[in-house]
Amino acid sequence: AQSVTQLDSHVSVSEGTPVLLRCNYSSSYSPSLFWYVQHPNKGLQLLLKYTSAATLVKGINGFEAEFKKSETSFHLTKPSAHMSDAAEYFCVVSGPRAGYALNFGKGTSLLVTP
Amino acid sequence: EAGVTQFPSHSVIEKGQTVTLRCDPISGHDNLYWYRRVMGKEIKFLLHFVKESKQDESGMPNNRFLAERTGGTYSTLKVQPAELEDSGVYFCASSPLGNYGYTFGSGTRLTVV
Numbered sequence: 029a030q031s032v033t034q035l036d037s038h039v040s041v042s043e044g045t046p047v048l049l050r051c052n053y054s055s056s057y058s059p060s061l062f063w064y065v066q067h068p069n070k071g072l073q074l075l076l077k078y079t080s081a082a083t084l085v086k087g088i089n090g091f092e093a094e095f096k097k098s099e100t101s102f103h104l105t106k107p108s109a110h111m112s113d114a115a116e117y118f119c120v121v122s123g124p125r126a127g128y129a130l131n132f133g134k135g136t137s138l139l140v141t142p
Numbered sequence: 143e144a145g146v147t148q149f150p151s152h153s154v155i156e157k158g159q160t161v162t163l164r165c166d167p168i169s170g171h172d173n174l175y176w177y178r179r180v181m182g183k184e185i186k187f188l189l190h191f192v193k194e195s196k197q198d199e200s201g202m203p204n205n206r207f208l209a210e211r212t213g214g215t216y217s218t219l220k221v222q223p224a225e226l227e228d229s230g231v232y233f234c235a236s237s238p239l240g241n242y243g244y245t246f247g248s249g250t251r252l253t254v255v
Contacts (some may be wrong), residue, residue: 071248072235129190
């Protein structure tokens with residue numbers, strides 16, 4: 029069985045300050061982990077993915093995430109938030125079941141204030 | 143390269159009616175997935191096609207939902223008859239075989255009143 033838990037349903041940061049969105053995973057297999065973002069009225073966009081290569085994964089728009097097996101975590105970070113980062117973020121785990129279908133967390137809404 | 147296209151983008155129907163959602167995947171993507179997000183819940187897997195074959199439909203909520211993928215190209219998801227709890231956003235995604243490069247469509251927002 030595979031699942032992810034996003035530890036915060038809402039996060040608020042000021043523009044220019046760091047972003048941390050937390051995610052813990054549970055997986056019977058060696059997991060593939062992803063972060064997706066959804067801006068209002070838009071589709072889901074892949075930010076980054078971990079598939080057992082380097083544990084520090086760099087994504088688009090300055091985001092990165094670190095796979096920590098000992099902590100079963102895959103937290104998403106960005107050094108400096110921008111107003112355009114305001115969106116909903118999903119941590120996702122995938123494995124061999126169902127053709128590598130995705131198991132989504134409940135999402136974290138990121139609010140960026142001026 | 144065209145992305146994954148879903149239509150309609152929004153649909154409002156009455157309880158008991160039938161609705162058909164359509165997904166056009168990226169050309170050449172053999173994998174096609176349907177997901178759903180019901181209000182206040184997480185996005186959930188519904189089913190998976192490889193070409194025209196259903197590989198896994200364990201996420202389909204009940205037999206009011208029927209998915210097809212004609213000739214391994216576009217896919218349809220029919221809800222008949224629709225119930226209030228079917229309201230939500232239905233996403234489609236496609237990927238090449240053996241590849242994690244999922245591309246999602248923008249989703250169809252279904253409202254059953």
